[in-house]
Amino acid sequence: MDKKTLRDVELKGKRVVMRVDFNVPMAKDGSGKITDDTRIVAALPSIKYVLEQGGSLVLMSHLGRPKGKGYEEAFTLKPVAEELSKKLGMEVKFAPDCMAADDVVSALKPGEVVLLENTRFYKAEDGKVKKDDEKKGIHLTDEEFAAKKAELKAARQEMAKKLASYGDIYCNDAFGTAHRAHASTAVIADYIQPAVSGFLLEKELKFLGDAVENPVRPFVAILGGAKVSDKLAVVKNLLNKVDTLIIAGGMAYTFKKAQGLKIGASLCEDEQVAYCKEMMEAAAAKGIKLLLPVDNVIADKFPAEKDASDITMKVCEGDIPDGWMGLDIGPKSVELFSEAIKGAKTVVWNGPMGCFEFAPLAKGTYGVCDAVATVKANGGTSIIGGGDSVSAVKKSGKAAEMSHISTGGGASLEFLEGKTLPGVAALTANS
Numbered sequence: 001m002d003k004k005t006l007r008d009v010e011l012k013g014k015r016v017v018m019r020v021d022f023n024v025p026m027a028k029d030g031s032g033k034i035t036d037d038t039r040i041v042a043a044l045p046s047i048k049y050v051l052e053q054g055g056s057l058v059l060m061s062h063l064g065r066p067k068g069k070g071y072e073e074a075f076t077l078k079p080v081a082e083e084l085s086k087k088l089g090m091e092v093k094f095a096p097d098c099m100a101a102d103d104v105v106s107a108l109k110p111g112e113v114v115l116l117e118n119t120r121f122y123k124a125e126d127g128k129v130k131k132d133d134e135k136k137g138i139h140l141t142d143e144e145f146a147a148k149k150a151e152l153k154a155a156r157q158e159m160a161k162k163l164a165s166y167g168d169i170y171c172n173d174a175f176g177t178a179h180r181a182h183a184s185t186a187v188i189a190d191y192i193q194p195a196v197s198g199f200l201l202e203k204e205l206k207f208l209g210d211a212v213e214n215p216v217r218p219f220v221a222i223l224g225g226a227k228v229s230d231k232l233a234v235v236k237n238l239l240n241k242v243d244t245l246i247i248a249g250g251m252a253y254t255f256k257k258a259q260g261l262k263i264g265a266s267l268c269e270d271e272q273v274a275y276c277k278e279m280m281e282a283a284a285a286k287g288i289k290l291l292l293p294v295d296n297v298i299a300d301k302f303p304a305e306k307d308a309s310d311i312t313m314k315v316c317e318g319d320i321p322d323g324w325m326g327l328d329i330g331p332k333s334v335e336l337f338s339e340a341i342k343g344a345k346t347v348v349w350n351g352p353m354g355c356f357e358f359a360p361l362a363k364g365t366y367g368v369c370d371a372v373a374t375v376k377a378n379g380g381t382s383i384i385g386g387g388d389s390v391s392a393v394k395k396s397g398k399a400a401e402m403s404h405i406s407t408g409g410g411a412s413l414e415f416l417e418g419k420t421l422p423g424v425a426a427l428t429a430n431s
Helices: 038-052 078-088 102-106 142-164 199-213 229-238 252-258 270-286 331-342 363-377 387-396 409-417
Strands: 015-019 056-060 092-095 113-116 169-172 195-197 219-223 244-247 289-291 295-299 313-317 325-329 346-350 381-384
Touching (some): 015 038, 038 056, 038 199, 078 092, 078 113, 092 102, 195 199, 199 346, 199 409, 219 229, 229 244, 229 409, 244 331, 289 331, 295 331, 325 363, 331 363, 346 363, 346 409, 381 387
Parallel strands (some): 015 169, 056 113, 169 195, 219 346, 244 289, 346 381
Antiparallel strands (some): 295 325
8 A cells, every 4th residue: 555554653742633434333222332343343453553652532433324414313423432432441532513622622632532423413524415306306407506516515625624623643544434535534634644544444455455456366256235236347347357256146137137047026127237248248258257146046025024934935047937036046056156266365255145134045145155264264365345245244153264354335345346545545645
């Protein structure tokens, strides 16, 4: 990575404004209980390093999607401050308004930490505006849209300037939001230098960067999930990088339709069939193996019950009968995919093989998970990206057997697309 990190700057006596990703899942009963602390734990190395070096910390994060409507109790970061206090064994102060925290910030002594309230309570954080919003009955003219965009851009810059005023150094350690050009993730670097990477962001970029740009071969990428349209650019970019591309999940049925197979009532994006044909032809021309499921677990309807007890299931090869839908890969597909995966030295996995949230439809995803878990043991590198893939790996009990589990779903996906991440581009170059 050609960007400065926390190791490259003097921290003693300095106040570091650090963007972290504390967008953690909370219990739905309103108790404020954090149900998965992975992202908090992932930020601890950078936080502790700054404190050990004699610096103080102003932490910024978002939680959920409050959409800039001001304070909403369901999205407050106060419970996160309390949890972080426990993990650090010290008080983490809390500023109830990220844009009015001067008093608590200026009082910080070396070795002290404050967490600012949710940055997304302010519309200026993302500065987004829609030209047309059917739900709200908003339809802007071109002039109105341009004026609103300019207004929000100015507000975003002002917010970034305010957040920058809280410190001497900016550190981005939030890979999960590095693909957003928000006030607290990218624009802030225009108003505070140096702007450096934290250790988590550095680690994410190293694993993903090495995998995509300098993979130890054979390099196998596994793409799952519901829609082809979500991963159009990823497929295209990876076809220039991988030796084998495995496509499964809901998106595979559009590819299967492009092969001329009948897919019954399975998920399909008809407008992407031509694209799928084009990608299969491109793979063949490049000598890349593009593997699709050879059998599927199909059902007579989508399950409503968690145990899928309300549906009839069977394994199907070839055409899927009318009225039936594919919801998981079958045992022959697990075997086919596993053979390719176990022979790999680099594996990147983004997206489940089927509806793994229903126990009877999780065999495909867990079967692939078992295969991916052998890669690290055999001296290779396995990288898991995307919320559902990460969830599946954790549920399978195989998380410790993976080389790297990414904390950023959308960010890892955009990285795999070959896009520049604004939150990374804004950091100070390591000349």
